[in-house]
């Protein structure tokens with residue numbers, strides 16, 4: 200059984216990934232942003248009362264001391280999954296963009312995962328086999344950008360990818376990779392996405408739990424194939 204810390208577990212990929220990993224016998228420390236009246240999450244908690252641990256966390260406004268205190272009730276964290284993210288401003292044409300609003304996407308998609316990784320370092324270091332995964336997007340690939348637009352999302356995910364690369368060089372004992380989960384039917388992915396969140400959760404769980412074959416610092420899709428930067 201591994202102790203797995205996941206952000207944004209109240210809906211979307213984070214929720215189904217949590218459910219899948221619990222079903223596989225792992226212990227989850229899951230975070231959600233808003234004080235929860237989320238029935239699905241409460242129901243999951245009642246099915247897995249001992250292995251689902253929940254705490255409130257806004258990745259844009261992390262109460263660092265509070266999170267550290269909470270983490271101290273766990274001996275170690277084996278796997279960190281920075282999942283929470285936003286797709287802000289959609290495909291607004293460049294001339295209409297409020298450029299300063301980019302900061303919001305950077306705060307949630309880049310600085311949040313960086314801070315959480317930093318705060319979890321002591322607990323990851325206590326694990327015999329620690330791993331870090333960041334949910335990025337193929338839209339953060341510069342090489343793959345053939346349609347333009349989505350400035351805030353693309354820039355914030357490309358920044359996350361670069362953070363991951365540096366971290367992987369600096370912490371060779373904590374392998375870390377960025378994952379593109381595919382185009383998934385969630386609030387963010389929309390109704391036309393071809394992959395259900397249940398299948399995405401199975402794909403990502405398989406990848407994460409067999410990650411010994413993956414090389415740290417790289418950019419993978421959910422099939423374990425390397426994506427271009």
Ligand SMILES: NC(=O)c1ccc[n+]([C@@H]2O[C@H](COP(=O)([O-])OP(=O)(O)OC[C@H]3O[C@@H](n4cnc5c(N)ncnc54)[C@H](OP(=O)(O)O)[C@@H]3O)[C@@H](O)[C@H]2O)c1
Pocket residue numbers: 206207208209210211212213231232233256257258259281282283284285307334335336337379380381382383384385386387388389392
């Ligand atoms: N769906 C896709 O096709 C797709 C493709 C590529 C990459 N991804 C990436 O996969 C991850 C999950 O996406 P998704 O499709 O599940 O998105 P989603 O359905 O929109 O869910 C986003 C999750 O992130 C949380 N979140 C947003 N802002 C937050 C904040 N400031 N603090 C804490 N939590 C926050 C949300 O919580 P609230 O309910 O409180 O807002 C929610 O739990 C994201 O990083 C996304 O970029 C998704």
